[in-house]
Amino acid sequence: MKYGQNAICINPNSLMMPVGYMERQNLISTTKGDLYARAFYIEDNEKLCFVTLDSLGVSTQVQKLFDNTVKEVLGLDVTLILSCSHTHYAPSMTQAFGYIKTNDSYVKFVLSRLRAMLMNMKIREATLNIDCNQMNQSLIGRSRISGNSDDYVILHLLRLYDRNQRIGNLVVYNCHPTISDVQVGHFTADYVGVMLEMLAKTHPGEFFMFFQGPSGDISTRFTRKNKTYEEVIRMGRLLAGSVNELMKRSAKPKELKLSRQRFEYSIEGKLKSPQQFTISSDASDKEKSEFENAKTILENWATLPHLLHQDITIDVINMGISTLYFNPFELFSSYTKYLPVNGILIGYSQGYAGYMSDIDTDQASYETLMEIFSNQDKQQLIDIISKK
Numbered sequence: 001m002k003y004g005q006n007a008i009c010i011n012p013n014s015l016m017m018p019v020g021y022m023e024r025q026n027l028i029s030t031t032k033g034d035l036y037a038r039a040f041y042i043e044d045n046e047k048l049c050f051v052t053l054d055s056l057g058v059s060t061q062v063q064k065l066f067d068n069t070v071k072e073v074l075g076l077d078v079t080l081i082l083s084c085s086h087t088h089y090a091p092s093m094t095q096a097f098g099y100i101k102t103n104d105s106y107v108k109f110v111l112s113r114l115r116a117m118l119m120n121m122k123i124r125e126a127t128l129n130i131d132c133n134q135m136n137q138s139l140i141g142r143s144r145i146s147g148n149s150d151d152y153v154i155l156h157l158l159r160l161y162d163r164n165q166r167i168g169n170l171v172v173y174n175c176h177p178t179i180s181d182v183q184v185g186h187f188t189a190d191y192v193g194v195m196l197e198m199l200a201k202t203h204p205g206e207f208f209m210f211f212q213g214p215s216g217d218i219s220t221r222f223t224r225k226n227k228t229y230e231e232v233i234r235m236g237r238l239l240a241g242s243v244n245e246l247m248k249r250s251a252k253p254k255e256l257k258l259s260r261q262r263f264e265y266s267i268e269g270k271l272k273s274p275q276q277f278t279i280s281s282d283a284s285d286k287e288k289s290e291f292e293n294a295k296t297i298l299e300n301w302a303t304l305p306h307l308l309h310q311d312i313t314i315d316v317i318n319m320g321i322s323t324l325y326f327n328p329f330e331l332f333s334s335y336t337k338y339l340p341v342n343g344i345l346i347g348y349s350q351g352y353a354g355y356m357s358d359i360d361t362d363q364a365s366y367e368t369l370m371e372i373f374s375n376q377d378k379q380q381l382i383d384i385i386s387k388k
Contacts, residue, residue, distance in 0.1 A: 006121040294370050
């Protein structure tokens with residue numbers, strides 16, 4: 001088996017607009033807690049290159065550009081698995097919601113950085129083993145919909161070994177990186193960047209990558225004390241502490257064996273009507289305000305019907321001890337209940353498709369009003385992720 005890993009800074013080098021909130025007004029250029037692209041290459045029966053970006057998401061068109069770059073550098077038979085942390089404080093590499101536009105100059109810059117990162121990645125030969133631990137962790141993320149459960153806010157840690165020597169770690173957690181204020185004057189990877197920086201310092205010589213789980217309904221709304229960068233640091237350290245707790249737990253590593261399945265299909269989305277929903281009187285003022293914002297977005301979408309058609313790619317990667325389901329949705333955390341034992345959902349991957357709430361839901365929220373997927377679309381996903 002062969003493997004390699006590398007990372008490179010992707011801080012914007014000129015004035016740009018961050019994406020993730022409609023209210024953004026000002027171009028910014030400074031960064032706190034650098035933005036990164038990270039890569040983990042692994043070759044067995046499959047040749048896979050996992051790439052993570054500190055970004056809101058990557059649209060299908062941009063994904064193809066990244067895929068071409070990976071193939072040019074590593075080989076035509078390499079499959080790219082591209083995932084984003086979903087930070088709301090990075091320049092845009094996607095088109096979504098009728099008001100988010102791709103920043104072409106930033107995409108070109110990140111592509112050049114990706115090429116450099118891959119060309120300088122050292123490929124090693126080794127016998128790799130893997131183990132997995134997990135815990136419920138709702139100190140950072142909780143349901144942002146009043147009264148909903150935090151049962152599926154889960155921190156996963158996959159540890160990789162060259163025989164008995166731990167070499168790397170894959171962290172999966174499901175919470176929106178949205179601690180900072182909407183109009184904050186800098187780019188940031190939010191708690192994700194702080195956590196990875198802390199872990200790298202604590203465990204020198206090991207690499208760390210972060211993957212965002214099903215966080216469509218999970219945020220820091222009810223856990224953050226304020227919206228300062230100091231709070232970003234505090235919460236990043238808090239999550240790093242939980243990862244270190246998992247590090248101490250014993251587990252029996254198994255040989256890492258790769259297999260991959262790809263599912264591709266198209267959906268024809270349909271706009272919802274605000275009249276379908278009545279928002280609860282128990283909803284917070286923030287939830288009520290967001291619901292009104294969603295109505296405005298729906299009005300824009302009605303004039304852009306092409307946005308409702310989406311090509312969906314889901315890659316299922318079995319690593320011997322765990323199966324990872326890479327999907328483009330902002331999934332509600334409750335989809336975790338459909339997984340087989342040792343299954344892990346990773347969203348904002350292989351494209352960016354927007355919110356997908358619970359099947360058969362009648363709950364009124366920004367997320368449920370914004371989604372374009374039918375129960376049939378949701379059942380397609382459930383059928384894929386529930387297979388053993």
